[in-house]
Amino acid sequence: MSTPKAPAGHFTLLYFASATSFTRKQHDFFAAPLPLAKLYNAIEEKYPGIKAKVLESSALTVNLDYVDVEEEVQKGDGGLVIQAGDEVAIIPPVSSG
Amino acid sequence: MAAEPSPVMCIEEENLFVQLTHDRLDIPSIMARVKSPKAGAVVLFAGTTRDSFADKPVVHLAYSAYAPLALRTMQSIARDVKGKHSLTAIAMVHRLGVCPVGEESILIAVSSPHRLAAWRAGEQALEECKERVEVWKLEEFGGSEGAVWRANRDGQAGARVEDTMGDVGGQR
Numbered sequence: 001m002s003t004p005k006a007p008a009g010h011f012t013l014l015y016f017a018s019a020t021s022f023t024r025k026q027h028d029f030f031a032a033p034l035p036l037a038k039l040y041n042a043i044e045e046k047y048p049g050i051k052a053k054v055l056e057s058s059a060l061t062v063n064l065d066y067v068d069v070e071e072e073v074q075k076g077d078g079g080l081v082i083q084a085g086d087e088v089a090i091i092p093p094v095s096s097g
Numbered sequence: 098m099a100a101e102p103s104p105v106m107c108i109e110e111e112n113l114f115v116q117l118t119h120d121r122l123d124i125p126s127i128m129a130r131v132k133s134p135k136a137g138a139v140v141l142f143a144g145t146t147r148d149s150f151a152d153k154p155v156v157h158l159a160y161s162a163y164a165p166l167a168l169r170t171m172q173s174i175a176r177d178v179k180g181k182h183s184l185t186a187i188a189m190v191h192r193l194g195v196c197p198v199g200e201e202s203i204l205i206a207v208s209s210p211h212r213l214a215a216w217r218a219g220e221q222a223l224e225e226c227k228e229r230v231e232v233w234k235l236e237e238f239g240g241s242e243g244a245v246w247r248a249n250r251d252g253q254a255g256a257r258v259e260d261t262m263g264d265v266g267g268q269r
Contacts, residue, residue, distance in 0.1 A: 016163055017233035017246045018256045053260070064166050089163055092256070093248035096160070096167075096191055096232035097144045097203045097223065 003027075003087055011082050013043070014089040019054050023047050032084040036062070037073040039082065059091040066091075106164065108172045112186035113179060115171035117164055117232075119194045122201040131186040136208035138215040142223050144203040146196045150247075156239040159195045160202060160232055167191070167231040174225045182218035184209045189222060191232055202234075 006012045010029040020026060030042060039060075044051045060069055063086055072079035082088060107116035114130050124143065132139055146158045171189050179187045185208040196202045203226065207218045227249045234247040235258075244258045 014163065016161065016231075017235075018258075021246065021256075021258045021262055024262070053256075061163075061166060064169060089166070091163070091166075091231060092233065092246065093250050094229065094231055095227075095234040095247040095249045096230040097227045097249070 004029075006032075006085060009084050011084060011086040011088060014087065016090060017092040019050075019058065019090040019092055022050050022054050030082075032082055032086065034082045035072075035077075036060075036067060036069065036080040036082055037076070039088070040069065054092060055090065057093060061089045061091060063087055106168070108168050110172075110176075112184075113172070113175050114188040114190075115168060115175055116188075116190045117162055117167060117193055118190060119192070122190055122192050122204050124201070124204065127188045127190055127204050127206045130188040131206045131208040133185045133208055135210060136185040136215075137210055138212035139206065139208045140212075140215040140219040142203075142205040142219050143201045144223075145201050146198045148198045150236055150238075153238050155198065156237045157195050157197050158202065159235045159237065160191070160193045161235070162191070162193055162233070163231040170230050171226065174222060174229065178207070178218050178222045178225070181221070182207075182209060182214040184214065184218055187218070187222065189226065191226075191230065193232070 004012055004027050006029045009032060011032045013028045013030055015023050015025055015027060034042065040051055040055050060067055062082060067080060106118060128139065128141060147155065149155055175187045175189055188206045190204045192202045205219055205222045207215050207222065209215045236245045236247055246256045
């Protein structure tokens with residue numbers, strides 16, 4: 001259950017459930033810093049179609065805190081920037097129990 | 098006697114315990130965690146794997162989790178429910194990995210001086226877990242049905258694994 005450690009200058013993006021099915025991976029490393037507003041496009045470039053199939057119905061966390069992607073996009077330059085060493089995760093609709 | 102739970106897979110506070118485990122769930126153990134001379138009522142909920150979903154036979158369920166976040170969320174729910182219902186104690190355990198038909202995937206145990214709070218708390222704890230905890234259920238139907246990532250919210254239909262697979266380098 002340990003999180004993979006990102007190489008210097010990178011952050012970790014964790015995939016779960018339908019995100020792991022789509023990418024066939026548990027995680028990726030992306031170059032940092034990266035404004036959150038640019039994240040979805042960066043993932044889509046690597047995995048065409050993932051936005052519509054997965055991201056749009058999923059939540060997102062950065063260092064275990066939920067972030068509102070829409071809200072950060074609205075803020076433009078003032079929005080959250082993902083830093084090297086951060087742990088970002090795609091959270092598809094949950095199904096415990 | 099059950100082994101001590103691995104530290105990174107459980108959070109323990111006074112009269113509060115939440116855990117993720119790959120082992121078969123242990124009912125006597127969770128009951129022991131919440132029982133107390135102060136509590137006249139103990140309510141245990143056990144969720145088990147059914148043999149079908151919408152009339153389709155299920156081979157098994159497999160659960161995966163974002164463990165650190167799932168634990169944090171379970172802790173938050175447990176604290177909230179414990180406080181709201183003035184419980185004596187609360188414990189919640191979720192199983193990870195393959196959960197065969199008929200076996201428990203989640204246990205929630207609550208105790209309180211009197212029964213009304215215990216019934217209500219148990220129900221609230223389960224509903225909140227199902228809505229929020231970062232655990233995912235993969236339903237394996239077998240054969241051409243393939244597998245489906247279930248979604249609890251809004252009674253939504255799940256995402257078939259085949260449908261979510263991207264076209265990676267032209268291969269499927």
